[in-house]
Amino acid sequence: MKDDRTYCSAIVREGLARIECGFLPESRPRKGVLKVTAGEPYQEEPGEQPSLFVFLAVVEGAHGPYGYEGAMPEAAGPVHDAAVTFASGRKLGLLSYEKHSRRISDTEICSADGVVRFPASYPNR
Helix, strand or coil: CCCCEEEEEEEEEECEEEEEEEEEECCCCCCCCEEEECCECCCCCCCCCCCCEEEEEECCCCCCCCECCCCCCCEEEEEEEEEEEECCEEEEEEEEEEEECCCCCCCCECCCCCCCCEEEECCCC
């Protein structure tokens, strides 16, 4: 991330599969979700139907660990999170999780303190 308004994400398995960069909203909550992707398809082999969808979430101000509310949904992977603090003092949480479908059952992802919560199948923002 070159500054506190720009993000890039990369899907990497055995090799680089995709890189995407974008901008975060100018107006932002003190704590809360800024962006959740719609679930990027990951193909094991070119030409095959995607068997995995990778989601990325960027959250403001809250710290992990993050996880699913209750039990992890069927065929979903764990929530991975990292934090970054910029020179300006802005703190962002970067989360990734995966599922074998773009749609994740009605469950939420939340921070350890419960301050940040959002649907795992959050619409693209």
